Amino acid sequence: MKNSYTFVYTNLVIETMKIEDEIKSTIPIDIAKKVLLNISFTKNVLHDNFQELIKPYDLSGEQYNVLRILRGQKGKPVNMCDIQERMIAKNSNTTRLIDKLLLKQMVTRSECPANRRKIEILITQKGLDVLAELDPVIIQHEKFFANKLTIEELEQLNNLLEKYRN
Amino acid sequence: MKNSYTFVYTNLVIETMKIEDEIKSTIPIDIAKKVLLNISFTKNVLHDNFQELIKPYDLSGEQYNVLRILRGQKGKPVNMCDIQERMIAKNSNTTRLIDKLLLKQMVTRSECPANRRKIEILITQKGLDVLAELDPVIIQHEKFFANKLTIEELEQLNNLLEKYRN
DNA sequence: ATTTTTCATTTGTATATACAAATGTGTATT
DNA sequence: AATACACATTTGTATATACAAATGAAAAAT
Secondary structure, three states: OOOHHHHHHHHHHHHOOOHHHHOOOOOOHHHHHHHHHHHHHHHHHHHHHHHHHHHHHOOOHHHHHHHHHHHHOOOOOEOHHHHHHHOOOOOOOHHHHHHHHHHOOOEEEEEOOOOOOOEEEEEOHHHHHHHHHHHHHHHHHHHHHHOOOOHHHHHHHHHHHHHHHO | OOOHHHHHHHHHHHHOOOHHHHOOOOOOHHHHHHHHHHHHHHHHHHHHHHHHHHHHHOOOHHHHHHHHHHHHOOOOOEOHHHHHHHOOOOOOOHHHHHHHHHHOOOEEEEEOOOOOOOEEEEEOHHHHHHHHHHHHHHHHHHHHHHOOOOHHHHHHHHHHHHHHHO
């Protein structure tokens, strides 16, 4: 099951090999493709692992992220557009996401007194408790992958990714 | 808009700083977190860029991937479970995805004569034409990012990602 | 030969992603 | 003060992701 990643990876590389002949540039197209797929794959592996971990806690990945943003506020309320701005997936639907967290009693929602357009979201004690329970699990997850590299290699990886992206 | 990535990135790192004090290990937790977020981000940037590119062609990302898999078969039909196995997102719904491609007349679907359980999917000429039109666009996309690194750096990045993942 | 098991696909349900339009509120313009 | 514009959120629709259950066909077991 988990091995199917490798399949796609090699499949797509092979499938597009011949295009390389057509266009010459400083960077060979197969290496350019490989890096791109490699990043997508790695992210998928991380994502699957993460989903597996939080499954028993009745939280989706995005719900978890929102709770993390709320905890980071240390009691200061946040409104919808603040949350949306800070979420990984920019265009997801914050209203419906908060609805779900409300049902689970992990957040509260109230009208902002200063500006009736805005809404104030706060994390509840129940939400904080679930996060606290999850903290060591998440750290375990992050270290599981990071431990395969040295500190120098991790910093190198960060630098290369930032250079690649920007 | 695109800058909101940076916001999340730094937000999450800051939000979890204090946890680092609690658990000591060979790899500092903030570097472990940073690498993980860095990979997710970079993938998101690539994904958004890709979506932007194929939008005018009336294809979703997964529909494009399936067409690529079909073209890679060079005329040999594929059945549903083959496609599912090779797709990036393992659990997506191949039946409904193929339905959409059928409506656009980019694939054909027929019962496998040797095994009536199976179904044979083939790419049509129209599908091939769209892919051919998209090829240079995709190459442009892949090289746009790759050109920011040297060949040596790209290979280094590939190695680090593979080591990190496996 | 009939029953059971496995395989390939489809269908259903819940949530997530993506984008556009609608609603209601505050601010600026005249 | 009335109108126009911008802001914050909600609602709607289409597609994608994730998983479980249902359907129907082939293979294996008895």
